[in-house]
Amino acid sequence: MNSYTLRQLFDIIGSSLSELYPVTEVQAIRKLLFEKIVKMPEYRVPLNPNDLLNSDISNRILEILDELKKGNPVQYVIGEADFMDMVFEVNPSVLIPRPETEELVHWIVSNNKDNSPKILDIGTGSGCIAISLAKYISNAKVSALDVSEKALSVAKRNAITNSVNVDFKNGDILELSEFDGAPYDIIVSNPPYVRELEKQLMNRNVKDFEPHLALFVSDNDPLLFYRTIAKKSKNWLSPNGQLYFEINEAFGNEIKDMLISIGFRDVEIRKDINGKDRMAFGRF
Structure with missing residues (x-):
């Protein structure tokens, strides 16, 4: 000893x-x-x-x-991570919440603090976005979707720990054609956006330990999740509904053009604290 x-x-x-x-x-x-x-x-x-x-x-x-x-990330070793002044359980079933995602949450909250919106978080992982929005937007009604049952188990525990109500659902956004609860006032997603070719640039503690299902997308179609979610959001958003993404810094212009081509307006790409294109917004 x-x-x-x-x-x-x-x-x-x-x-x-x-x-x-x-x-x-x-x-x-x-x-x-x-x-x-x-x-x-x-x-x-x-x-x-x-x-x-x-x-x-x-x-x-x-x-x-x-x-x-x-190389094991410290958050996995101690079993928790701080996000938006709350503590979230994390394990290798979910991505570790990051400061850039806090910036996205702050943007959504600042645009909707006086509303009582219905919100859908797609690819919720640990639940950090959905739970934070439920915590900081009064009377928000929040649902969250993830393809991983293990991730949803973590997210449900985090909702209980942080004393909020979120309706968690299991499903694959690439396969769903309809979604119970629509229309929503806000749809938000931090989908897989790291290209396979970018693996070699990543730190070992991310590449070797965090869930690849939540990280990586094919080099051949890096906008797959953004395009799919944007197209489905046209049917799932209420009039003047808002769509928010966390994005790969390499595709700000492409995502802006894609959103405009699908029919979104007031499209904006916002940089993170490091000056990198990291967030996207569109209104339908």
Whole structure:
């Protein structure tokens, strides 16, 4: 059994990960481990460097570091991720929620905070988009679709944990011709958009551990999900209904042109905090 001081543990985390991750990611992981496992903000370390941690916490950190050295994402190792000031259970059945997706949610909320919309989230995964919209838009009625039963099980638990009601449904958007509950005021999707050819550019902890079903799309038809969802949304949206996508940064112009050609108006491509085309909007 190992027991370490705060300073020792701080240094062990840094030295264990320094050759595997960029400095900024090591810092983010260390901050997360102190918050989630040590249950203490990292800034306390220099204030109380010699405080001794119990052996259970020390050994748990060592176990986590062993998994991180294999490339396993820290969120999967600890079993949770923060999103929109909420905590979401995550495991390899679902994608890890990302800051870019928070930007999409903020956009939807800001456009609809005074409404009481019916919302459909397609490809819900962990439920992070659907649950956040149910949380932050008063009186929203939210449904969510996913092809994976395992993902839906995670999403349902997350809805309970975060005290919202979402109607989760199992189905493949590529196969569905009708959807119970239509028409909707808002349809949103963060579909698979990473091309197979982009795999080699991805970090190992994403490529080797996160679900390929939710990540990748064929090089031959990278807009498959966007086109399918946009065409079906014409029949599933109410008048003046809104369609939102998270998108591959390489296809902003193509997605804009596609939405216009299908009949959407007020089409907008919005950049994320890193200046990359990341979100699309259209009104039907």
